[in-house]
Amino acid sequence: MAHINYEAAKRVAYRGFVILGVVTIVEVFIALLGKGYIVEGFHLSRPVMYLAMICLSLYKAYYIIFEFMHMRYELPGLVRSVLLPTILLIWVIIAFFYEGDTWFHWRKSVQEIPAEMQLARPAGNAGLIPVQSADSTEAQEAVPADSSRPAGQVQPGHTH
Amino acid sequence: MMTTDQTQQTPVSNWEGGREPFKASYGKLMMWYFLLSDAFTFAGFLISYGALRFSSPTWPVPDFVFSSLPGGIHHKPLIFVTFMTFVLIVSSVTMVRAVQEGHRYNKKGVALWMTLTIVGGLIFLACQAWEWSTLMGKEHMTIHVNPFGTHIESGTYLDGDGHDVQKGDQFTAGKSYLIHKHGDEWAPLRYQTESGEIKQQQFGPKAFGALFFFITGFHGFHVFSGVVFLSIILVNVLSGIYANRKNHYEMVEKIGLYWHFVDLVWVFVFLVFYLL
DSSP states (O other): OOSSOHHHHHHHHHHHHHHHHHHHHHHHHHHHHHTTSSSTTOOOOHHHHHHHHHHHHHHHHHHIIIIISOGGGSOHHHHHHHHGGGGHHHHHHHHHHHHHHHHHHHHHHHHTSOGGGGTTSOTTOOSSSOOOHHHHHHHHHTSOTTOSSOGGGGGGGGGO | OOOTTOTTSOOOOTTSSSSOTTSSOHHHHHHHHHHHHHHHHHHHHHHHHHHHHHHOSOOOOHHHHTOOBTTTBOSOTTHHHHHHHHHHHHHHHHHHHHHHHHHTTOHHHHHHHHHHHHHHHHHHHHHHHHHHHIIIIISOOOSSOOOEEEOSSOEEESSOOSSSOOTTOEEOTTOEEEOEEETTEEEOOEEEETTSOEEEOOOOOTHHHHHHHHHHHHHHHHHHHHHHHHHHHHHHHHHTHHHHHTSSSHHHHHHHHHHHHHHHHHHHHIIIIIIO
16 A cells, blocks of 8 residues: 555554444344344334445445455546446346345235145245246146136246 | 647557556456456345345244354354354455555565465355354255245144254244254144144245355355465465565455455345345
């Protein structure tokens, strides 16, 4: 680190240890407190707890990148070319979590399907791997003609 | 900025070659872009974890899954992974010190702090090996079987498992359980719901095991390769070839970037797998 003198640089390193350590302990404390391990019967609301932990983790990431990896001393062009592309992740997170939420609602609609319509499903396939297409055509045939449920809604059942 | 009225000299842009536009060497710059691409790989892994977790009605509770300590201690949530986190933080700080000593051409200092960094990496790998062997050997979690389930309704156990659950124990919705294995046979416990139905414990969401082993495994592989590269560079430091290059031990700085990135990724693995 040519930008600051040796003694100051050493202090940055040890201060980094204290900051990262304290933030980690605070995170763990929030997790344990929020989930009721420290005070009997006391819970934090999940959004508050999660938001706090995510913000603290982002702060740790910022500290590691800017102090330990010396990003703070690089030219703006380098900083931008490395950090700006990660903004794309914001959209990836929104898109995938939205999709995950949709799968969740599909699963719920699957559980409402009467048992006799689920017979085509092989036993033990409770995981996330979709049933093979051969089975799904079978399952569609098993749908009673007088079913009040539109056929399209049965589809997600095969991903369950 | 050069002015154009100096007709003798054509203005030369930073980007026309022969200079380092970012005032960073080729190697250091490429290390940054490699780390950027690696960050996307890890982000892909962690976001797929999030998507699958969102899609599942239940999910293993991390404080229940990761609550064992070496020496047969159980039900101490988060303590062991917090220790692992501290090991990585300390090894990151020792790496910072190694880079700083490199700037003053202090060969012994670089070698000392790099050795401590390698030791930190090895302790972390040992911790992970212990965690994996407990999960696979004692709790029988694999990439396609997840014995960690969560109750979705309240009820009373009709069997005991010889570990934590006694016959007649009551539980509420949201309570976690581990299905044990007797020999080669799984032994899910039977229970009676409040409405009087008799049911048995179900396996947890299948994706959990695969996600856990792939993501922590991929991170652990990064730690392992980091240890290998650090060792190679340590040997080179001791042989004096970096001192001869007169570039302030830049190779130590480059492997330092990689090592801090491994710590950076762990911040998010720790958040996503163990805290949330």
